[in-house]
Amino acid sequence: MSEIFVLVDHVDGTVRKTTGELLTLARRLGTPSAVFIGSGADAAQAYLAQYGAEKVYVLDAPELTEYLVAPKAEALAELVSSKQPAAVLVSSSAEGKEIAGRLSIKTQSGLITDAVDVRAAGDGVETTQSVFAGNFTVEATVTTGTPIVAVKPNSVTPEQASAAATLEPVSVTVSDVAKGARITDSKPREATGRPELTEAAIVVSGGRGTGGDFSQVEAFADSLGAAVGASRAAVDSGWYPHSFQVGQTGKTVSPQLYVANGISGAIQHRAGMQTSKTIVAVNKDEEAPIFELVDFGVVGDLKEVLPQATDEVNKRKG
């Protein structure tokens, strides 16, 4: 079977869930090889084996992470040229898409971003994307070069399949031209104790209707083990940090369950959450457009509905 590259998304060897999803998709296309850039491959090996990576190419040099994406793209392009994989899968994050963009030009290969599904078709791949704020579904294919596909988080449930995950170190030299954008400082996001927004199976969001107080939204999220999100209105009002914004200009989420509280459901917001599997909303305004999307909606004040729902959920969990 043909080799499929999966670029590992990790923080110092702690592998993010999206990588398990990519490996699961890669197994449908061929034999997955993980490409691990940076330090910590030893720590990541067990996870990569568990999700079916036969090989792990390890590219570890300080220059790869001291600069923004260009050295990573350069190293990945060299590996693609030498190993000639049948496809390259990356996570559709800002960094993943940028690496993919540079790789596309370097290898003269077609790039599809924000895919929600990838499958083998003929001697290539076919993808599904959700576009125009989730209002259209598009099937597409790569016609030139090595297909590069950036896949959205939560597009598939990671399935385990044990494999060897043999570490294979690859020597790397980084050119001067790739060293133009230096990362001079990096502050890890403060731990909230909640799942990461784009990875979470459940997202509970608050908007204008919170009036600036997210405590009921957070308490309800915690009862469900969910991530907390915010609408652009809430972020622009300074009520919640921008890194939690769901929408066209924030994060795009596609969880199993999305609960929108005090969010009207403008197109800006819908673009970021419309592909969620189950959608629930609480809003005082029965005319709010968010109710057009929901599987279940409560017309009421979130200040009353959410604390009661939190108590009920906690009671049921016993």
Added chain:
Amino acid sequence: MNIVVCVKYVPDATADRSFDSSDSTVDREGVDGLLSELDEYAVEQALLAAEESDGEVTVLTVGPADAADAVRKALQMGADKGVHVEDDDIAGSDAAATSLIIAKALGTLEYDLVFFGMSSTDGTMGVVPTMVAERLGLPAVTYGSEISVDGSTVTVRRDGDVATETITATAPAVVSVTDQSGEPRYPSFKGIMAAKKKPVEELTLSDLGIDPSEVGLDAAWTKVLSFAPRPPRSAGEIVTDEGDGGVKLAEFLASKKFV
């Protein structure tokens, strides 16, 4: 400092956007177009950077005749001159071909910094800034939520998924900015009047030395096989809170095994 800001003319994101059934490209006829909202933030940062350094801002677009509207809006906001690459053979170009045209057009201009919005509001790929940088061998500092220019050094704050980073590069460089970078200004009446006299250079593919076979739908490295409107979500159950809305919400979640 000479600044170029690249902008895109897009179908209005609040209208019912669709595809052209003849070639599966974005329908640009049925929906009014405008300067991509996210590019207004790039225009703003370009203007601020030029004001700091007494420089000039050139607005660059690639698109059909109507894309002149996007150039005009940026000129009204305060950009000094425009460049509009327009050619029938460009229609249907993918991100890679678009980046080729922009890179060649930049070759005809003098620039220290090239600003972009974080993505367009129609294609939303967000890869053209890095593709242009790759073609020109330039550093790209991307998704900047706070931008500062000091001499020939540009520094941005980038809020990533797991960390907030500070990225710095020396001009010439590509910079892309988010909607957190600062509210774009509205054109003033004076700005609207002044824009009428500002020069806009029109360029074709042959002016840029690009063979038509390198761009357009047939040259695209990807192909849309089919498109379909998402089936409408089946109408959900809506209840009005009569003191038990929270319990009903929890019951629904339990019925779906989320509790």
